Amino acid sequence: MLVSILFFGATADITGQRRVEVAIAPETTASEVSQNLIAEYPRLASHKIHISLNQQYATGDEIVRDGDEFAIFAAVSGG
Numbered sequence: 001m002l003v004s005i006l007f008f009g010a011t012a013d014i015t016g017q018r019r020v021e022v023a024i025a026p027e028t029t030a031s032e033v034s035q036n037l038i039a040e041y042p043r044l045a046s047h048k049i050h051i052s053l054n055q056q057y058a059t060g061d062e063i064v065r066d067g068d069e070f071a072i073f074a075a076v077s078g079g
Contacts, residue, residue, distance in 0.1 A: 031060030
């Protein structure tokens with residue numbers, strides 16, 4: 001199964017990419033995708049990461065399906 005991974009902000013800086021396609025196994029959760037990305041790009045672990053699946057904030061329990069759009073971005077604060 002192929003999933004589009006989008007990187008925003010600091011995560012794009014860390015990975016050097018804005019978008020990649022990755023193959024995942026069936027029944028992979030959003031949390032597992034995040035963990036795999038952190039394993040591939042260890043510097044992501046130094047940020048508080050948020051994820052979305054198909055443009056909706058994700059909790060991590062969601063099953064990622066073939067063709068889904070998964071986004072990962074660092075939390076930002078402002079004031």
